[in-house]
Amino acid sequence: MNSAGMALPAASRRAGHRVVLGSLCVTLLIVATFAMTCGAMHLSAEDVFGALLRRMGGKPAQADDAIVLTLRLPRVLMAALVGAALACSGAVMQGMFRNPLVEPGLIGVSSGSALGAIGVIVLGGGFGAGLLGSFGVTIAAFAGGLLTTALVYAIGRRRPDAATLLLAGVAINAISMAGIGVLTYMASERQLRDLSLWTLGSLGGTDWIRLVAVAPWILLSLLWLPIHARALNALLLGEREASLLGYHTERLQRLLIALTALATSAAVATCGVISFVGLLVPHAIRMMWGPDHRLLLPASALGGAILLIGADTVARTVVAPAELPIGIITALLGGPFFLWLLMRTRTSGVRA
Amino acid sequence: MAMLLIFALAPLARAGDTPQRVVALGGDITETIYALDAQAKLVGVDSTSEWPAAAHQLPNVGYVRQLNAEGILALHPTQVIATHDAGPATVLEQLRQAGVTLDLLPPSRSPQDVMAKIDDIGHLLNSDAQARQLNAKLVQSYTALQSRVAAMPHHPRVVFLLSAGAGNFLAAGHDTAADRAIALAGGSNAIQAYSGYKPLSAEALVAAAPDVLVVMSERADGVGDIGQVLALPGMLQTPAGQRKHVIFVDGQALLGFGPRNADSELSLQGKFAATLPP
Numbered sequence: 001m002n003s004a005g006m007a008l009p010a011a012s013r014r015a016g017h018r019v020v021l022g023s024l025c026v027t028l029l030i031v032a033t034f035a036m037t038c039g040a041m042h043l044s045a046e047d048v049f050g051a052l053l054r055r056m057g058g059k060p061a062q063a064d065d066a067i068v069l070t071l072r073l074p075r076v077l078m079a080a081l082v083g084a085a086l087a088c089s090g091a092v093m094q095g096m097f098r099n100p101l102v103e104p105g106l107i108g109v110s111s112g113s114a115l116g117a118i119g120v121i122v123l124g125g126g127f128g129a130g131l132l133g134s135f136g137v138t139i140a141a142f143a144g145g146l147l148t149t150a151l152v153y154a155i156g157r158r159r160p161d162a163a164t165l166l167l168a169g170v171a172i173n174a175i176s177m178a179g180i181g182v183l184t185y186m187a188s189e190r191q192l193r194d195l196s197l198w199t200l201g202s203l204g205g206t207d208w209i210r211l212v213a214v215a216p217w218i219l220l221s222l223l224w225l226p227i228h229a230r231a232l233n234a235l236l237l238g239e240r241e242a243s244l245l246g247y248h249t250e251r252l253q254r255l256l257i258a259l260t261a262l263a264t265s266a267a268v269a270t271c272g273v274i275s276f277v278g279l280l281v282p283h284a285i286r287m288m289w290g291p292d293h294r295l296l297l298p299a300s301a302l303g304g305a306i307l308l309i310g311a312d313t314v315a316r317t318v319v320a321p322a323e324l325p326i327g328i329i330t331a332l333l334g335g336p337f338f339l340w341l342l343m344r345t346r347t348s349g350v351r352a
Numbered sequence: 353m354a355m356l357l358i359f360a361l362a363p364l365a366r367a368g369d370t371p372q373r374v375v376a377l378g379g380d381i382t383e384t385i386y387a388l389d390a391q392a393k394l395v396g397v398d399s400t401s402e403w404p405a406a407a408h409q410l411p412n413v414g415y416v417r418q419l420n421a422e423g424i425l426a427l428h429p430t431q432v433i434a435t436h437d438a439g440p441a442t443v444l445e446q447l448r449q450a451g452v453t454l455d456l457l458p459p460s461r462s463p464q465d466v467m468a469k470i471d472d473i474g475h476l477l478n479s480d481a482q483a484r485q486l487n488a489k490l491v492q493s494y495t496a497l498q499s500r501v502a503a504m505p506h507h508p509r510v511v512f513l514l515s516a517g518a519g520n521f522l523a524a525g526h527d528t529a530a531d532r533a534i535a536l537a538g539g540s541n542a543i544q545a546y547s548g549y550k551p552l553s554a555e556a557l558v559a560a561a562p563d564v565l566v567v568m569s570e571r572a573d574g575v576g577d578i579g580q581v582l583a584l585p586g587m588l589q590t591p592a593g594q595r596k597h598v599i600f601v602d603g604q605a606l607l608g609f610g611p612r613n614a615d616s617e618l619s620l621q622g623k624f625a626a627t628l629p630p
Contacts (some may be wrong), residue, residue: 040426066450069420188548189514190417191435204420205442300568321396321423322414 017295022300031306034305035313036074040320043065048072052168070207078206078214079312080305082267085218087304089260089284090278091296092225095232096256097162103279104264108148108259111176111266115183118195122183137198138269139209145265148172153257161239163226165253200325201272203312214266221263222301228256229293236291243309257301276330277304287345307334372477376422378435379476381457381611382407384473385433387611388482396427398438405610421446433457433476461532463494470611475625486611493614500621501538506628508563510539511592514549514580515568515601521584523552529607530566537620539564554586562592564627566620568603597598597627 036048043064051068061069089104102273105111120140152172156165180342187195231252234242264278282300289295311329318324375396376382378546382401391406398416401407406594413423416435421443424432432452436459438444455476460469467487474483494551512524512534524530527547534541542560543552554561578598587593601620605612 040420040423042426067422067425070449071425071446092547183551193415193417194439195413202418204418205440205448207442210442316420316422319414321411322422323418323423324397325418325419 004251013292018294020289021302022242024299024306027308028302028309031309032076032080035079035309036068036072036315037332038313039067039072040046040316040323043067061117064336073204074208074211075312075316076204076309078106078203078270079308080212081211081215081218081307082203082271082274083281083302083304083306085267086264086274086278087281087307088222088225088297088301090304091266091282091300092176092232092256092260093278094188094294095293096235096253097166098236098238099162099166100283101279102166104260105275105278106166106173107147107154107261108172109264109267111180112148113141113145113265114199114273115148115179116140116142117198117269117272118180118183119144121194121198122187122191133157135213135343138213141269142265145255146261146270149257149261149265150177153254162253165257197325198248199273201274201329201330202315202323202325203271203329204323206270207227210270211249214270217262217266221259224295225259226297229297232293232297248301260276271326274308274327274330276309276327276334280334284338284341287341359367360481370430372431373427373429374477375413375427375429376401376434377419377432377438378457379403379411379604380460380608381433381435381473383610383612384470385477388470388474388477388479390477390482393477395429396424400604402625404603410548419443421450425450425452431455431476433473435459461529462609463490463536463614466490466609466611466613469609476605485536487497490611490614493618496535497614499620500618500625504538504621504625504628505610507540508597508627509542509561510534510564510566510624511542511557511560511562512566512589513550513568521552521560523551523557523559524549529609533606533613533617533620534566537617539620539624554564554584557586558589560590562590563595564597564599564624565590565592565628566599566601569600570603595627599623599627 001260037043039047047064048068050062051065053075054065055069068196086104090102093102093104093106094100117140120137124136124140151170152165155168158164184192184195231247233244234247235247235249235252237245243249269272281304282296283297285299285303288297307330308326311326311333314324314333315326315329316323372393373384373395374393375548376385376394376397377399378405379400379402382397383403385391386404386407394407394410396411396413398419399409399412401415411427413419413427417437417439419438419440424447428551429452432447432454434444434454434456436456438456438593444454444456455472457469457472458465460466467490470483470486470490474480489619512530514524514530523543524541525543525546525548526541528549530549531541542562565587578596581598582588582593582596592598592612599620602612602616606616606620
């Protein structure tokens with residue numbers, strides 16, 4: 001049960017946490033910087049940083065500055081936010097349900113968002129386009145994710161335990177998938193392509209407006225969730241044990257579900273379904289640095305951001321000038337890395 | 353002579369301008385640009401631009417509904433010509449903000465639409481003369497088609513199969529490009545119960561009683577040759593199946609309603625006429 005880190009005195013453990021988070025921050029900066037210099041358009045590092053400096057210094061923009069400032073920068077920031085949201089929510093869900101197979105999608109967020117988005121793609125037509133413009137799909141997906149989570153929670157409340165919540169999530173997921181099936185049947189060939197691409201995820205439509213619209217929901221959750229790291233540590237012992245330690249488990253669960261639903265719905269609504277990040281990033285972090293949520297939550301957020309910025313860079317460069325859906329890349333990049341980690345930790349005897 | 357003079361002077365008139373760099377988004381638009389012999393200006397196409405084969409040599413910016421702005425901008429276009437369903441909308445917006453001239457052409461489902469599209473593209477590429485020539489040829493073809501269709505004693509009932517698998521056929525209902533293409537070639541779509549392309553059960557196929565089956569040859573890998581089409585459940589219980597009246601068509605040429613539509617309609621009409629009951 002006790003990893004090496006747990007046995008250390010509190011002061012040096014905190015120092016260890018700082019080293020891990022610090023190095024993850026540095027990695028994030030390096031990956032983000034590298035991502036800024038990659039793309040279909042060949043721009044040198046000077047072009048990219050010149051564009052940023054000119055913008056900050058208020059100097060007149062040069063020819064390709066718009067590529068850096070209106071396309072790449074918001075996209076890298078969006079990848080960081082969405083990756084952090086998915087991975088941190090995954091870490092919280094796995095801790096709260098004490099189940100390593102849980103991911104945010106299991107309480108209905110992804111399928112609810114997908115139902116909302118696909119509903120607008122198939123039925124929206126003139127209505128969605130006229131009233132909400134290109135935001136119709138995003139808004140419907142956000143609302144769909146929050147609604148299904150609320151429904152799962154309302155059902156789970158009647159028998160407040162983690163297993164009931166999970167089973168309610170499974171049932172709601174099944175119903176959402178049936179709804180998506182009906183819409184798929186009704187869809188035209190063109191709409192079929194739209195909705196199948198949406199379910200593979202993409203950061204392609206990112207602009208500053210979308211970024212600003214999504215950021216508050218994700219940042220709220222990212223800043224609020226780590227405050228409950230100790231409570232999540234206590235929940236690992238069991239719900240009864242946590243309440244004996246003075247935590248109001250039901251209220252805690254309600255808050256954690258609301259925050260993860262906010263963050264993941266916002267992420268899924270803007271970028272489509274991006275699998276793998278929420279499930280496996282927290283595992284990778286746990287295998288490397290142990291299960292203490294005080295480290296796990298911020299480290300997962302940073303790890304998710306790094307993975308998604310990297311994946312998006314690959315997505316928009318390998319088949320340039322076209323681009324691949326990012327869900328394919330997260331699985332292709334992350335899957336082998338995770339397997340490698342799994343084999344390595346097994347042979348060295350470290351437990352996740 | 354006047355024509356020659358225009359051709360000779362045209363480059364001079366625009367000598368000061370930067371050369372046009374065009375990205376075509378949509379198979380029908382790429383076809384039209386080649387038909388106007390303006391492909392020298394083309395610097396990129398989308399993945400639905402499958403004809404002519406030369407278009408495969410150009411950079412491909414991806415599927416027309418899932419474009420990305422940087423990939424298109426990397427080709428430094430001065431002009432993007434897109435089919436009506438190019439997207440996503442945010443990417444089109446990003447292109448406009450980057451200062452690229454973007455023209456979205458309306459959907460086309462009729463000879464008039466085809467010729468209007470050719471006129472539009474010809475105008476955007478300063479190839480008005482070529483567009484007029486091409487349209488003059490198309491008017492002849494469509495007029496010939498009209499008179500041949502008028503001379504048909506019977507109009508066969510047609511089912512248009514997009515693909516087939518697991519006992520279900522994806523068949524074209526009313527309000528589809530296939531429905532319009534069938535009508536133009538003198539057939540009548542036997543599927544009027546729904547709009548769009550939907551799965552059709554074997555039983556519904558028998559009930560539709562088509563005289564002719566039209567199958568997209570692009571999807572032949574899913575459907576197979578004529579023997580495999582006839583082996584599909586319910587097929588032999590239809591008049592088309594019993595008389596082996598199965599026609600394979602180049603879907604993009606016919607349904608794209610581009611410059612190749614007239615010829616494919618003429619050939620389809622010929623096959624409809626040949627499959628009439630004796």
